[in-house]
Amino acid sequence: MSEDCLFCKIIKKEIPADIVYEDDQVLAFRDISPQAPLHVLIIPHKHISTINDASENDEKLLGYMLLTAAKIARENQVDEAGYRLVINCNEQGGQTVFHVHLHLLAGRQLTRLG
Numbered sequence: 001m002s003e004d005c006l007f008c009k010i011i012k013k014e015i016p017a018d019i020v021y022e023d024d025q026v027l028a029f030r031d032i033s034p035q036a037p038l039h040v041l042i043i044p045h046k047h048i049s050t051i052n053d054a055s056e057n058d059e060k061l062l063g064y065m066l067l068t069a070a071k072i073a074r075e076n077q078v079d080e081a082g083y084r085l086v087i088n089c090n091e092q093g094g095q096t097v098f099h100v101h102l103h104l105l106a107g108r109q110l111t112r113l114g
């Protein structure tokens with residue numbers, strides 16, 4: 001946990017969020033500024049600032065975040081139509097909250113990258 005981290009505060013329930021899934025390892029909640037009809041953030045309980053800061057010890061946890069995203073997609077019936085999973089890193093990657101998070105975007109045709 002990091003004292004001044006927004007997402008750690010959401011995990012500690014100090015800041016409200018529209019939670020769609022939670023277990024002992026991860027929390028998933030709706031993005032406050034959705035970029036698609038379904039826009040969920042999947043975060044680890046463990047505070048990791050950026051994907052650069054993840055280590056070999058985090059390998060299982062990162063895989064678990066991906067599987068959790070796929071599960072949420074299935075539960076929201078967007079798995080067949082399709083969806084996008086994104087992790088932004090640092091300034092040029094567009095990261096604004098420095099607690100690793102996986103974006104799940106679905107419910108509209110997403111534009112091609114590049």
Ligand code: 5GP
Binds near residue numbers: 018031034087
């Ligand atoms: P990033 O730009 O770091 O990849 O993504 C951060 C995301 O967190 C943004 O999509 C932003 O809308 C979302 N966000 C920022 N503050 C809050 C908040 O207080 N609550 C929720 N639910 N989402 C937030």
Ligand code: ZN
Binds near residue numbers: 001002008098
């Ligand atoms: Zn944090």
